[in-house]
Amino acid sequence: MFQGKTPLENKGEKYRLDILLPFLDRFINRFDTWSHQAIIKNKLQYLRVKPGDDNHEVMSLELIQAHIAGDTTLSVYATDEFYCSKWCCWDADEGVTGLDEVEDVLRKMGLNPIREGARPGRDGHMWLFFREPIPAQELIDFNSELRDVLQLDSRLEFYPAADKNGYCGRFSQMRLPLGTHRKSGAEMCRGLFAGAESDTDSQLEFINSQPFDAVMPVKRIARLGAAKRKKLEVERIAEETRRQAERQRQRYEPFEKVDLLKVIPPNERKLRKGWWITRCPACAESGHDSSGDNLHINADDGTFFKCWEGHVSGGHTTLEIIRACA
Ligand SMILES: [Zn+2]
Missing domain, CATH: 3.90.920.20 (HP0184-like)
Known part of the structure; x- marks a missing residue:
């Protein structure tokens, strides 16, 4: 030893x-x-x-x-x-x-x-x-x-x-x-x-x-x-509960597909390995996404996208992103 x-x-x-x-x-x-x-x-x-x-x-x-x-x-x-x-x-x-x-x-x-x-x-x-x-x-x-x-x-x-x-x-x-x-x-x-x-x-x-x-x-x-x-813990749990409820609701609520490549102008996104990287409008509403790279949109299909929210939490739901774009 x-x-x-x-x-x-x-x-x-x-x-x-x-x-x-x-x-x-x-x-x-x-x-x-x-x-x-x-x-x-x-x-x-x-x-x-x-x-x-x-x-x-x-x-x-x-x-x-x-x-x-x-x-x-x-x-x-x-x-x-x-x-x-x-x-x-x-x-x-x-x-x-x-x-x-x-x-x-x-x-x-x-x-x-x-x-x-x-x-x-x-x-x-x-x-x-x-x-x-x-x-x-x-x-x-x-x-x-x-x-x-x-x-x-x-x-x-x-x-x-x-x-x-x-x-x-x-x-x-x-x-x-x-x-x-x-x-x-x-x-x-x-x-x-x-x-x-x-x-x-x-x-x-x-x-x-x-x-x-x-x-x-x-x-x-x-x-x-x-x-x-x-206080932070309570806020975090409340936010997570709200998100879960939203996901649950969304599962049963049909919504129009939106092609984000038609909504977000080309000069506001960057192409990287088959994905357009851009600011997430839903994050931006709450003052987040300062580096402008939370939202990833599939280059072949603009209706397929995901908010990574700094790769930390689950990110925004499809519906939240579509609403923020409207
Ligand atoms: Zn987001």
């Missing part, structure tokens, strides 16, 4: 419980599963260790020690078994801004953000640590409210994150600070905290001495984000 020494080989060496235990306590949300970096076929990957594996190993002080010594590079999960988190983290990759603005607001809220892993051109990570675990959904709502108010770059990542099925923080993980990044280009650099000397002792002393934040300020902001999220 390890490049270099395994924790078992390390067992003879004494680890410094007083320094490593607070570090583990701060970052580890769950002990049964974690990941580590490995280079496989020249590609950096995170291999997950989980119950049921052969020689399954739980998170331990030995592993933390191996990580800090550079013998392995750990990545840890953002939530515990109940999808609650002891920390949250913003991640600004190369060319992504916003950490300074977020830090400013967090400090005004009386919180204590900690920066780590900055390299030239890259702002790195910013962590908050809490006195007690917070449900990942609340942290996500907290971030989305900040994102909204500060108009943040959408590329500024935040963990725990929701996966595409809406499970909050289920597979979110962060590379544990003070480890050696094995990615090529990162030149085996270590994730160091800003505000302390770069030697391991100073770094550990610094992070171990940082206060934990109260959860209430975060929860209060999260409530605002949650209200917006719920």
Whole structure:
């Protein structure tokens, strides 16, 4: 599992419980599963260790020690078994801004953000640590409210994150600070905290001495984000219900076929692979389709067309498009 020494080989060496235990306590949300970096076929990957594996190993002080010594590079999960988190983290990759603005607001809220892993051109990570675990959904709502108010770059990542099925923080993980990044280009650099000397002792002393934040300020902001999220959900469901009803009705309501190639002038459409691409009039009515390419009309038969609505949702029905054209 390890490049270099395994924790078992390390067992003879004494680890410094007083320094490593607070570090583990701060970052580890769950002990049964974690990941580590490995280079496989020249590609950096995170291999997950989980119950049921052969020689399954739980998170331990030995592993933390191996990580800090550079013998392995750990990545840890953002939530515990109940999808609650002891920390949250913003991640600004190369060319992504916003950490300074977020830090400013967090400090005004009386919180204590900690920066780590900055390299030239890259702002790195910013962590908050809490006195007690917070449900990942609340942290996500907290971030989305900040994102909204500060108009943040959408590329500024935040963990725990929701996966595409809406499970909050289920597979979110962060590379544990003070480890050696094995990615090529990162030149085996270590994730160091800003505000302390770069030697391991100073770094550990610094992070171990940082206060934990109260959860209430975060929860209060999260409530605002949650209200917006719920409102959007209600609107989305209402819109989908309306669409379904419209489709259902249309199925039984006969209507004249319309040849859109006769309705939409040739200079307002572009031919691409047998389809005319143009602005969808139904989308345009609601202020959408800014790039003007939602409606696809079959080049051989202008009565056969479809609104893709950004390829995201089902698009407009035939009847809606015909009505918008009239
Ligand atoms: Zn449309």
